[in-house]
Amino acid sequence: MSDAVFGNRAPVGAPMSRVDGRLKVTGAARYTAEIPIEGVHHAVIVGSTAANARILDIDTSIAEGMPGVVKVLTHRNAPKLPAQVGKPPASRVLTLLQDDVVHYNGQPVAVVVADTLERATDAAHRVTATYDAREPLTDIRHAGRKEYRPESANKEADSASGDAAAALSHAEERISREYTTPIENHNPIEPHATIAVWEGDQLTVYDTTQYVVGVRNTIAKTFGLPADNVRVVSRFIGGGFGTKGSTWSHVPLAVLAARETGKPVKLVLTRRQMFGSTGARAQTEQRVTLGARRDGTLVAIRHESVSYTSRYEDYLEPAAVITRSLYACPNIETTHRLVQLDLGTPTFQRAPGEATGSFALECAMDELAERLGMDPLELRLKNYAERDPESGKPFSSKSLRECYRVAAERFGWARRKATPGAMQDGDIAIGYGMATATYPTNRSKASASVTLTSDGRGGIDAVVQTASQDIGTGTYTVMTQLAADALGLPVERVRMELGDTRLPPSPSSGGSQTAASTGSAVEAVCREACVRMAADGATDPASMAAWLSRQPGRTLTVRAESKAGKGDDDYAKHAFGAVFVEVRVDRALGEIRVPRIVGAYAAGRILNAKTALSQLIGGVVWGVGMALEEKTLVDPRTARYMNANLEEYHVPVNADIGALDLQFIAEDDPHVNPIGVKGIGEIGITGVPAAIAGAVYDATRIRVRELPITLDKLIMGGGSAD
Amino acid sequence: MPVTLRINGRPVTLDVEPRVTLLDALREQALLTATKKGCDHGQCGACTIHVDGRRQLACLILAVMLAEREITTLEGLAAGDELHPMQAAFIEHDGFQCGYCTPGQIMSAVALLNEPCGDSDDDVKECMSGNLCRCGAYPGIVAAVQQVRRAGAR
Numbered sequence: 001m002s003d004a005v006f007g008n009r010a011p012v013g014a015p016m017s018r019v020d021g022r023l024k025v026t027g028a029a030r031y032t033a034e035i036p037i038e039g040v041h042h043a044v045i046v047g048s049t050a051a052n053a054r055i056l057d058i059d060t061s062i063a064e065g066m067p068g069v070v071k072v073l074t075h076r077n078a079p080k081l082p083a084q085v086g087k088p089p090a091s092r093v094l095t096l097l098q099d100d101v102v103h104y105n106g107q108p109v110a111v112v113v114a115d116t117l118e119r120a121t122d123a124a125h126r127v128t129a130t131y132d133a134r135e136p137l138t139d140i141r142h143a144g145r146k147e148y149r150p151e152s153a154n155k156e157a158d159s160a161s162g163d164a165a166a167a168l169s170h171a172e173e174r175i176s177r178e179y180t181t182p183i184e185n186h187n188p189i190e191p192h193a194t195i196a197v198w199e200g201d202q203l204t205v206y207d208t209t210q211y212v213v214g215v216r217n218t219i220a221k222t223f224g225l226p227a228d229n230v231r232v233v234s235r236f237i238g239g240g241f242g243t244k245g246s247t248w249s250h251v252p253l254a255v256l257a258a259r260e261t262g263k264p265v266k267l268v269l270t271r272r273q274m275f276g277s278t279g280a281r282a283q284t285e286q287r288v289t290l291g292a293r294r295d296g297t298l299v300a301i302r303h304e305s306v307s308y309t310s311r312y313e314d315y316l317e318p319a320a321v322i323t324r325s326l327y328a329c330p331n332i333e334t335t336h337r338l339v340q341l342d343l344g345t346p347t348f349q350r351a352p353g354e355a356t357g358s359f360a361l362e363c364a365m366d367e368l369a370e371r372l373g374m375d376p377l378e379l380r381l382k383n384y385a386e387r388d389p390e391s392g393k394p395f396s397s398k399s400l401r402e403c404y405r406v407a408a409e410r411f412g413w414a415r416r417k418a419t420p421g422a423m424q425d426g427d428i429a430i431g432y433g434m435a436t437a438t439y440p441t442n443r444s445k446a447s448a449s450v451t452l453t454s455d456g457r458g459g460i461d462a463v464v465q466t467a468s469q470d471i472g473t474g475t476y477t478v479m480t481q482l483a484a485d486a487l488g489l490p491v492e493r494v495r496m497e498l499g500d501t502r503l504p505p506s507p508s509s510g511g512s513q514t515a516a517s518t519g520s521a522v523e524a525v526c527r528e529a530c531v532r533m534a535a536d537g538a539t540d541p542a543s544m545a546a547w548l549s550r551q552p553g554r555t556l557t558v559r560a561e562s563k564a565g566k567g568d569d570d571y572a573k574h575a576f577g578a579v580f581v582e583v584r585v586d587r588a589l590g591e592i593r594v595p596r597i598v599g600a601y602a603a604g605r606i607l608n609a610k611t612a613l614s615q616l617i618g619g620v621v622w623g624v625g626m627a628l629e630e631k632t633l634v635d636p637r638t639a640r641y642m643n644a645n646l647e648e649y650h651v652p653v654n655a656d657i658g659a660l661d662l663q664f665i666a667e668d669d670p671h672v673n674p675i676g677v678k679g680i681g682e683i684g685i686t687g688v689p690a691a692i693a694g695a696v697y698d699a700t701r702i703r704v705r706e707l708p709i710t711l712d713k714l715i716m717g718g719g720s721a722d
Numbered sequence: 723m724p725v726t727l728r729i730n731g732r733p734v735t736l737d738v739e740p741r742v743t744l745l746d747a748l749r750e751q752a753l754l755t756a757t758k759k760g761c762d763h764g765q766c767g768a769c770t771i772h773v774d775g776r777r778q779l780a781c782l783i784l785a786v787m788l789a790e791r792e793i794t795t796l797e798g799l800a801a802g803d804e805l806h807p808m809q810a811a812f813i814e815h816d817g818f819q820c821g822y823c824t825p826g827q828i829m830s831a832v833a834l835l836n837e838p839c840g841d842s843d844d845d846v847k848e849c850m851s852g853n854l855c856r857c858g859a860y861p862g863i864v865a866a867v868q869q870v871r872r873a874g875a876r
Contacts, residue, residue, distance in 0.1 A: 024818060025805065025813055026805070187856055188856055236820075238821070241856070614859060614862065621860065655848050
């Protein structure tokens with residue numbers, strides 16, 4: 001296989017196949033719900049059928065008498081838990097059967113525990129509740145809405161540099177447009193799942209999560225336990241995309257059910273239950289106002305975003321944050337307002353803010369380019385930011401110009417016609433579109449340990465441990481490469497252990513930060529081990545093995561922490577890219593196909609060319625879904641999710657994805673972090689919806705400003721032709 | 723009620739209620755967990771298995787319906803330590819990220835080798851569109867399937 005090309009050394013960057021690949025293609029990788037636990041019982045959540053309501057009555061008598069049922073928990077018999085002290089949004093405000101208040105449809109109102117899944121499911125269907133429900137609010141676009149600026153949310157709500165109002169009033173050209181994005185659900189193929197096992201006052205939680213340490217902290221707080229009593233394990237995670245970054249209500253409910261029944265309890269959400277209580281991307285309404293000189297120079301940008309949150313917690317979809325840093329402009333104003341709806345709290349979803357915000361900003365740039373009679377790419381180059389407009393700092397590195405150039409050339413952007421609707425192929429209208437992609441480079445404190453052992457035959461085995469997670473991103477693989485490289489060992493001699501709170505703590509697998517954070521810790525600890533051995537003159541594998549064989553147990557263990565240090569704030573840190581798309585629209589049917597997408601991205605050092613490319617591909621596929629397919633529908637009468645399944649909530653299927661020509665631009669960044677990497681998990685989705693919207697306009701002269709761009713909006717005139 | 727299923731060439735006797743799906747019987751009772759549950763409604767393809775060599779969705783079949791039939795799950799695909807060419811091709815082309823839809827993808831892909839699917843990439847995409855991959859590993863999946871088809875494997 002291709003690994004053989006690199007012999008038994010896989011230098012960082014090589015396209016090494018996943019170290020957990022064999023486990024995944026043989027079915028040997030055990031995901032949370034598959035951990036065998038003797039005597040495990042099954043818990044099934046009963047979700048409310050109302051929102052904005054109080055429970056008048058809940059009847060569990062039939063369920064309790066059914067075969068195999070050992071417990072039915074409701075707000076009437078659930079033990080009172082310590083008041084929640086977590087700080088949103090990382091620690092979410094949960095709904096844990098503590099009172100009769102029902103905020104959202106699908107909120108847990110009972111938990112049934114039985115000896116088999118079928119018996120628990122059957123009994124759950126026999127629990128009946130009646131509600132005093134008031135009319136719910138389910139859409140931010142309603143009359144008389146109350147907007148507010150969140151005081152303490154996940155992001156700063158407002159920003160202002162210069163004087164956007166004054167600059168707009170004097171601008172030679174000005175456009176102001178409104179764009180909307182719908183509620184979108186993450187829908188990882190593996191549903192949320194938890195197994196809780198109590199042994200005395202010691203608790204083990206197997207959970208499918210992007211953040212084992214976060215789950216441990218939430219459970220410890222929720223149950224008033226010392227953190228050391230709680231172990232959380234998550235070795236394989238079937239996709240997360242943000243929904244598994246927080247600890248949602250079903251996790252403590254599984255723990256509670258296990259404690260109240262004295263049984264190990266497994267709780268797996270149904271696909272329907274994945275809508276409501278585990279977050280979603282918030283619906284947004286964004287107005288972008290651009291002022292420019294006739295030569296295309298931006299003089300002012302105003303980006304105002306309204307999104308929803310729940311009645312019980314502020315979560316801000318930071319859609320306008322991207323506008324603070326993307327284009328050079330002296331006057332930039334951004335605002336975020338929230339509207340409370342009777343839905344579950346929304347949450348992070350792949351490129352939270354950047355995905356929604358880049359749709360609005362980049363579509364507006366296209367509309368301005370058209371007004372000015374400029375090529376959309378030319379307008380972006382005209383306003384290229386050499387320094388970060390928000391902080392005024394230099395970028396640690398920025399290769400966006402090269403991304404534009406390479407992607408435009410590979411795409412054939414020069415063949416673009418200046419007039420929309422100019423390219424036809426029989427009944428098919430062809431359009432080109434492009435957009436800028438960007439995502440900030442985040443880093444959090446992380447720690448890792450390495451244990452080196454002499455095998456007694458001149459070889460060394462390394463075990464590297466950190467409580468990070470591999471949600472499909474390739475963490476096991478790239479950390480193995482980093483460690484092997486730093487230690488000078490073949491990758492086969494390095495074993496990576498992740499996903500267990502007994503290992504040195506690491507941050508959440510979110511914000512595209514794992515390589516930068518955990519990777520820096522893994523490299524640091526391996527280098528530290530080498531330094532210790534080098535102090536005794538052991539500097540090559542043979543002398544290191546000899547040194548180790550003289551140690552007690554023939555072994556050395558080193559642990560280290562890595563975090564941003566002095567001078568780290570001197571630079572603005574972002575990955576950038578450029579994405580170009582071609583669409584083909586059937587003029588009679590309105591059917592939109594995307595036969596090809598070309599993208600070039602600069603994201604610092606690439607640790608594994610194969611898994612990194614998959615990250616880009618995944619992000620771009622999400623961009624296609626966001627542009628053309630994804631929308632969660634809510635019944636305005638009951639706040640019930642109407643397409644809470646994988647048939648009617650449309651995600652891209654294989655046949656939806658055309659040729660993807662994606663590549664990384666080499667970028668050497670000595671400032672960004674010790675290992676020179678930027679995040680690559682989220683940048684792929686950014687820009688794609690705007691590029692597709694621009695291409696659809698180029699093909700049809702219909703500007704759809706409301707995602708998703710479905711064929712009805714082309715046939716029925718849901719967009720606007722201008 | 724007791725039912726004896728032939729799974730991966732071996733008889734397995736389970737005691738299941740008539741309402742138990744093959745998927746839950748495999749995962750919860752036989753502890754054969756390669757077959758995944760993504761939607762439980764026949765919409766995602768994660769539970770794709772072979773029944774008498776043809777691809778089926780285990781979540782839409784009751785376990786008691788399959789006595790006397792030959793059931794193959796992903797666990798039965800490799801010959802001992804030697805991977806099926808499709809499994810090896812999925813690794814080589816990175817036809818997955820999180821790996822959760824992968825068993826269903828591979829079982830679909832192997833069944834496809836014996837189906838009247840056209841030669842082109844578009845044909846493969848169409849034939850594989852019953853298996854959702856939320857990580858979006860579709861290009862790698864198509865590359866893996868095509869490599870195995872061109873090598874003439876079955």
